[in-house]
Every structure is written in C-alpha cells, then in structure tokens.
Amino acid sequence: MxxxxxxxxxxxxxxxxxxxxxxxxxxxxxxxxxLCFDDTxxxxxxxKVVRPGQVSDRSTLRGLxxxxxxxxxxxxxxxxxxxxxxxxxxxxxxxxEQIDGPRLSSLIRRHGALQQQQYLxxxxxxxxxxxxxxxxxxxxxxxxPSNIIMGAPARLIDLSVARTSEKAAALTSPIGTDAYMAxxxxxxxxxxxxxxxxxxxxxxxxxxxxxxxxxxxDKGDPDSDDVRGRFPQLxxxxxxxxxxxxxxxxxxxxxxLEFRPGDRPSPREFxxxxxxxxxxxPRARLGGLKVIR
Numbered sequence: 001m002x003x004x005x006x007x008x009x010x011x012x013x014x015x016x017x018x019x020x021x022x023x024x025x026x027x028x029x030x031x032x033x034x035l036c037f038d039d040t041x042x043x044x045x046x047x048k049v050v051r052p053g054q055v056s057d058r059s060t061l062r063g064l065x066x067x068x069x070x071x072x073x074x075x076x077x078x079x080x081x082x083x084x085x086x087x088x089x090x091x092x093x094x095x096x097e098q099i100d101g102p103r104l105s106s107l108i109r110r111h112g113a114l115q116q117q118q119y120l121x122x123x124x125x126x127x128x129x130x131x132x133x134x135x136x137x138x139x140x141x142x143x144x145p146s147n148i149i150m151g152a153p154a155r156l157i158d159l160s161v162a163r164t165s166e167k168a169a170a171l172t173s174p175i176g177t178d179a180y181m182a183x184x185x186x187x188x189x190x191x192x193x194x195x196x197x198x199x200x201x202x203x204x205x206x207x208x209x210x211x212x213x214x215x216x217x218d219k220g221d222p223d224s225d226d227v228r229g230r231f232p233q234l235x236x237x238x239x240x241x242x243x244x245x246x247x248x249x250x251x252x253x254x255x256x257l258e259f260r261p262g263d264r265p266s267p268r269e270f271x272x273x274x275x276x277x278x279x280x281x282p283r284a285r286l287g288g289l290k291v292i293r
Contacts, residue, residue: 005053006032007091015091019047027051030060031160035098038083045083049093061092063160068094070159074138078129080149080157099155104210105145113213113242118150120278123207124271125153130203131267134196139168141194143202144180145209169193178222178231179215180205183259186231197261200270204256208238211245216257233257248276 009021019036022044027033031048038045048067054060064087071082071094085094104122107114114122126148133140141161149155161175171188174181182201184192208216216238220230228234238257241250252273258264265273 005051007049007052009034015047015049015093016086019045019095030054030057030063038095041083044098046096046098047093048096049091055090055092061087064092064094066163067160070138070162071096073136074133074159074162076129076132078125078153078156079132080155080159096157099149099151099157101149101151101155103146104148104150104154104206107150108145108209108213114210116246116277116281119207119210120274120281121152122148122150122154122210123203123274126156126203126206127267127271129156130196130199131271133199134165134267137165138162139165139194139196140199140202141168141185142176142180143199143206144177145206148206165195168198169195176202178220179217181231181233182261183231183234184261186234187227191227191234192261195261196266197264200256200264200267201261203270204253204264207249208241208253208257211249211253212239212242214239216253246277248273 007015009015009024011021011023013021015021015034015036018039020039022035022037025033025035025046030051032051034047034049036045036047050060050064068082068085068087080099081097083095083097086092126143130140139162140156140159141163142158143156147156147158149157171194173188174186175194176185180202182194182198185194185198188194205216217232220232222230224230236259241253252265252270255263255265256270
C-alpha cells in the first residue's frame with residue numbers, strides 16, 4: 001500500500017449514488033473504512049471499500065467475498081451486522097451497521113486498565129458470541145481490543161479473516177493479529193490447527209489487556225526469521241497480572257492462555273467461571289447480565 005492508494009473521498013462526496021461520505025475512519029492494507037450517510041437505510045453506516053490499487057487483486061476480492069459470507073452466516077446481537085454489499089464494479093465494498101461507542105483499544109490507551117463493571121460485561125458478551133460461533137461452525141480468528149466496540153452490549157467487529165472451522169483447521173500460514181494470536185495460529189500446521197479454542201485465547205489475551213492495561217506478551221519482531229522471535233507467545237509464559245485482579249478472573253485468563261487448545265475453557269465454561277465475581281457485583285451495575293445457560 002502507498003499513500004496514494006486511497007479514494008481521497010472527502011465529506012459530502014459520493015462513494016456510490018446512495019452513500020455520502022461523512023469522514024474517513026481508517027483502513028488497512030487492502031481496505032478503507034468510511035462513515036457514510038446511506039440513502040437506502042436513511043441512517044449512518046460504515047462502508048468498507050477496497051482500495052483502488054487492490055480492486056483487481058484476486059486475493060483481496062476473495063477475502064471480501066469471504067467476509068460477506070461470514071456476515072450472512074453470523075446473526076448474533078454481539079456481532080456487527082452486514083447490510084448489503086457490492087463485490088464488483090469500480091468500488092467493491094460492504095455496508096455495515098454503524099455502532100456507537102469507543103473501541104476497547106482506545107479506552108485502554110486513554111485510561112489504562114478497565115474497572116470490573118466495564119470488563120465483566122465485556123467478557124460475558126464476547127463469550128456469548130464465541131459460544132454462538134462454535135455452534136454454527138465459525139471461527140473469528142482476530143479477537144482483540146481494536147475489534148471490540150464498547151457499548152451495551154459490547155460488539156465484535158471485523159469478520160475479514162473469519163471462516164468455517166474446517167477452513168480454519170486447514171490454514172498453512174499465520175492469520176490474525178500477532179499480539180493476540182493463539183500458538184496454533186502462529187505457524188500452522190507446525191504449531192497446531194486453528195479452531196474454536198483459538199478464539200478463547202484471543203478473548204483471554206484481550207481480557208488480560210483490559211484488566212491490566214498492558215498486553216500479556218512482549219512485542220515480537222515481525223521481520224524475524226525465527227517464528228519465536230515474531231511470536232513471543234510461543235515461548236511463554238504471559239506477564240504477571242497486577243495485584244488486585246480477582247483470583248477467579250486471573251485463573252480464568254491463565255486457563256484461556258494455556259498453550260494446548262484442549263486445556264482452554266469453552267465459551268460456556270469461560271462465562272460460568274465468572275459467576276463468583278458476578279455474585280459480588282451490584283446487579284444494577286451489570287445491567288442484570290446472566291451467564292450462558
């Protein structure tokens with residue numbers, strides 16, 4: 001990607017005849033994300049559009065089709081909804097609902113560690129989404145603070161690398177975000193086969209970051225020829241949590257970051273492990289949330 005590989009769309013310009021740009025939200029190597037006003041739904045939406053230099057790239061378009069399919073297959077109140085899409089033409093894109101609230105990563109960066117009344121609902125809600133993912137045979141593969149919008153409920157976004165469990169298990173290259181990837185995601189199949197337990201690792205790493213204000217592992221070197229140099233989680237163990245984190249939460253995070261996928265809790269077990277902490281919280285502060293049953 002170069003600095004010129006952008007649509008250069010400004011406020012008031014049209015992304016499509018129905019989508020009027022409000023502002024650029026950000027983007028990655030292959031996509032830009034714009035906040036737009038949508039004449040079809042008559043509401044603000046987020047539009048993820050392929051960068052101009054990637055419009056003819058088969059891999060990028062295949063990824064967009066995969067994300068569109070995942071959005072169609074996943075229907076859960078904690079997961080962002082896809083509204084419509086266009087997979088060809090001048091500007092291939094997907095239209096997503098716009099969700100109010102800051103990203104978890106932004107909250108941690110600005111304010112440090114979260115309070116219990118913030119991270120307990122977050123943990124339960126993402127666990128409920130992962131419980132659903134497992135039931136429909138999908139793996140998200142990129143659970144991290146920047147993919148969580150804090151609200152009531154929290155919302156999980158970005159299904160760009162999500163895929164069925166069968167396709168996840170067949171991966172032969174790293175997929176996800178380095179700092180939050182489970183060991184089996186780092187160098188498959190040598191380090192294992194990604195699957196449902198990989199998302200539990202991502203949730204554990206994310207919860208670690210939320211309760212401590214820092215990541216569970218040191219930053220790796222993305223240019224390292226040594227896979228352990230790129231992925232410190234392969235060498236382990238995780239950093240120590242700060243004093244004051246409830247024992248049950250610390251134990252749950254440690255279980256979620258077990259090296260072997262089979263040693264990690266299921267989403268239901270993850271939620272149920274929070275029961276003792278929830279019992280000590282005033283019900284009103286948590287909005288009456290209950291664990292998965």
